[in-house]
Amino acid sequence: MHDEQSGHPKASPVSGSAGVTFIMPVLNERDYLEHAVSTVLGQSVDGPMELILALGPSTDGTTELAQRIASDDARVRLVDNPAADIPIGLNLAIAAGSYPIIVRVDAHSELEDDYTRHALATLARVDAANVGGVMRARGRTPFQRAVARAYNSPIGLGGGAYHGGAREGEAESAYLGVMRRDVLEEVGGFDETIRRGEDWELNLRIRRAGHRVWFDPQLAVTYWPRESWVRLAQQFVATGRWRGELVRRYPGRNPLRFFAPPALVVDVGLAVILTALCAFGAVGGWFGLVAAMAVYLPIVAYLAIIIGVALGPGGGKGWRDKLWTTAVLPTMHLAWGYGFLAGVLVGARDTVDTSRLGTRNTPLP
Numbered sequence: 418m419h420d421e422q423s424g425h426p427k428a429s430p431v432s433g434s435a436g437v438t439f440i441m442p443v444l445n446e447r448d449y450l451e452h453a454v455s456t457v458l459g460q461s462v463d464g465p466m467e468l469i470l471a472l473g474p475s476t477d478g479t480t481e482l483a484q485r486i487a488s489d490d491a492r493v494r495l496v497d498n499p500a501a502d503i504p505i506g507l508n509l510a511i512a513a514g515s516y517p518i519i520v521r522v523d524a525h526s527e528l529e530d531d532y533t534r535h536a537l538a539t540l541a542r543v544d545a546a547n548v549g550g551v552m553r554a555r556g557r558t559p560f561q562r563a564v565a566r567a568y569n570s571p572i573g574l575g576g577g578a579y580h581g582g583a584r585e586g587e588a589e590s591a592y593l594g595v596m597r598r599d600v601l602e603e604v605g606g607f608d609e610t611i612r613r614g615e616d617w618e619l620n621l622r623i624r625r626a627g628h629r630v631w632f633d634p635q636l637a638v639t640y641w642p643r644e645s646w647v648r649l650a651q652q653f654v655a656t657g658r659w660r661g662e663l664v665r666r667y668p669g670r671n672p673l674r675f676f677a678p679p680a681l682v683v684d685v686g687l688a689v690i691l692t693a694l695c696a697f698g699a700v701g702g703w704f705g706l707v708a709a710m711a712v713y714l715p716i717v718a719y720l721a722i723i724i725g726v727a728l729g730p731g732g733g734k735g736w737r738d739k740l741w742t743t744a745v746l747p748t749m750h751l752a753w754g755y756g757f758l759a760g761v762l763v764g765a766r767d768t769v770d771t772s773r774l775g776t777r778n779t780p781l782p
Contacts (some may be wrong), residue, residue: 434464437533438598442498442506444473444773447482448522449641453524454486454493460533468522469504471498476774501773504607511598511606518557519601521593521616527639536595539633546628547620549591549638555590562733563741564642564649567749572655572726574749588632589672590620600628612769613659629641648772649672649745650752655770657753661760678754679761681719685751687712728772 422565439457443450456470470483472495496513498506511519516556518540521535532550540548550627554569556562567573594616604622607615620630664671691712694700700708727733727742760768 431609435518436467437462437518437520437537438511438514438516439466439468439520439522440471440507440514441468441522441524442471442473442503442510442512443475443479444501445475445479447475447477447479448631450479450482450624451486452736453522456526456528457522458490458492459530461531462533462610465516466492467514467516468493469508469510472496473498473501474586501734502609502612502769504609504611507615508606508609511601514598517598517721519594519596519598521596523593523638523640525641526593527641529637532636532638533595534635536633539631539636540595540597543629543631545631546623547591547594547596548631548633548636549588549594550633550638552640553637554640554642556642558644559733559735559737560646560741560745561642561644562738563745564749565640566731566733566742567745568640568642570726570731572722573746576709585633585635586631588630589624590617591632592616592628593638594620600626611659611777612664612765613656614663618663618667620666624667643772646748650748651772652770653749654754654756655768655772657756657767658760659765660753660758661757661762662765664757664761665764675757679749679757681715681750681755682758684712684715684752688716697733 436764437460439460441457443451445449446453454468454470459706460466470493472483472750483493485497487495494513496506496509498509500506506768507521520536522528534549536548539545552568554565556565600623601619604619604626607619611618622632643652660671660675691700691708695705695709723743723746726746727739733739733742756768
C-alpha cells in the first residue's frame with residue numbers, strides 16, 4: 418500500500434506501547450558504557466522496552482561490567498559478537514529483540530529523556546521508516562573539545578544534516594536512527610560486509626525500497642569523540658577507506674563533499690613533489706610559477722581557513738583548545754582523505770577501526 422500524497426509505501430502504525438528494542442554494539446567501552454546505558458533505561462516509553470548489548474571481545478573489563486548491568490536490570494540482555502564488527506553486532510541484537518521499533522544507540526552516546534518519545538511521534542507523523550536527529554559532540558579535555566567542535570562544524574565533517582542541520586525533512590541518512598523492524602526485515606538489515614558507513618548504506622536501501630528517511634533537528638544525541646590524536650587518525654583512516662569502498666559499490670550516489678578531503682591529500686602530495694623538483698632545479702620559469710600558484714594557493718587558503726576557525730569563536734576559549742583545533746581539523750581531513758583514496762583504488766578489504774581496540778578512555782566526571 419502506498420501513501421497517495423507522498424508516493425511512499427504506507428508503513429505499519431507506530432506506537433511505543435507495542436514495545437521498543439534498543440540495540441548497542443559494545444567493544445572496550447568500560448568508561449562510557451554504564452552512563453550510556455543509564456540514559457537508555459531512563460527513556461520515557463509507553464510500553465515495554467529492552468536493551469540488547471552486542472558484546473565484542475573487550476580487553477578492558479567491559480564484558481564484566483555489561484554482565485553486572487544485565488544482572489541488575491532484567492531489561493538489559495546480552496548477545497555475543499565475537500567478530501566485533503558493528504553491522505554483525507547490530508543484526509545479532511535486532512534478531513535477539515522482541516519489539517517492532519528498533520532504536521540504535523552507541524556506547525559513546527547519551528540520549529535526552531524524551532528522545533525516544535519524540536522520535537516515535539515524528540516517525541508516525543511523517544510516515545517514515547527511519548528517523549534521526551543531530552549529533553551533538555562534546556568534550557572534556559582540550560583535545561576532545563577540539564574534536565567535538567570539528568564534529569559540530571561544517572568545516573570538520575562537511576555539513577551533513579545530522580552534524581548541525583536546522584531544517585526538518587527527508588534525509589540521505591540518519592544518525593543512529595529510530596527504525597521500524599518490518600522495514601529493516603524487508604531490506605535485509607545491515608550489510609555485514611561493510612564495517613564502516615553501514616548506516617548510510619542501509620538508509621540507501623531503505624530509500625531505494627521507496628520508504629522515507631527523515632531528519633528531525635529537535636532530536637539530539639550527545640556524542641563523546643575519541644580521546645587521543647592517534648585514535649582519531651585511526652578512526653578517520655578507517656572511515657575514509659570504507660567511504661571509498663562505498664563509492665566503488667555505489668558510484669554516482671555520493672555527495673560532492675566526500676571528495677574534498679581526498680582532493681586536499683592529492684594537492685599536498687603535489688606540493689611535496691613540486692617542492693622537491695624546484696629544490697633540484699627541475700622546474701622553473703613561467704611553468705614553475707604557474708604550477709606553484711595552482712598547487713600552493715589552495716593549501717595556503719586551506720590553512721587560512723583552519724587558522725581562522727581556530728582563532729575565531731568556534732575555536733574554543735583557551736589557547737590549548739585553539740591550538741588543538743589547528744591540529745585536529747587537518748588530522749581529520751588528511752586521514753579521511755588518505756583512507757578514501759586507498760578505498761577507491763583498492764577497496765576497503767579487511768580494514769577495521771583500530772581506535773576501538775584501545776583499553777583506556779578518559780573517565781566520565
